[in-house]
Amino acid sequence: MSWEPVLEAVGQAVNGQSEAAKAALEKCWDEAVEEDHAHRCVLAHYLADQQENLQSETRWDEQALTEFTHLQDGDLAAIGVPSTAGFAPSLHLNLGDDYLRAGRAQDAEDQVLRVKSPVVV
Template identity: 45%
Template structure:
């Protein structure tokens, strides 16, 4: 079983500003994870998406994160401090929706925006939920104003 402490350490490395140090570790953890470790794979894919140099790869990792999330159970993300797995859904939809927007896939982006907004009820009122709400609001504004996507 993929050790949550290894995942947390690799994610912390990335979040502390060392993506070149954390990315290979996240990738190795993904490679060594079992296909039935949905919670671990969801978290790994979620962070790997942000480290991709090309938008197509980023979106694919975001899709993988959401695919894995579909098999995550209520308490599966407690080891990373998420008390209810449903609390991760808005972020996953936000990231995928923004990726689709940047690819010019506007209808798919709107679908992810809707799913993300619907999932907001799972969040408590704290700094994290504020950040996700602002992100979804920004995505909505960009879609409503036809902010041109930046393809990479």
């Protein structure tokens, strides 16, 4: 899979085209192979924001972090993230926000602490 359809779907999400964005992101997810962790990390990250309920949003944010653990530095350079570690804070903060909204304060704090000292893969 190339980055072009992924970036197009992300662009729709960023521009508030929620229905079209969700469909495009899901299509890309379905086409991504399991070993394509970079694409899947980005897709899950943006799919989380398209969910209508907190439980689904949390599952997608957790999936984004799971995919992130498989990335090597430079895997996201094609989308303007030269060091993969630069993507980690956003992933942890999003998941922390999910946990906080779900009343899971300790889990939320754990995610915030990871932002202060991110795990470099």
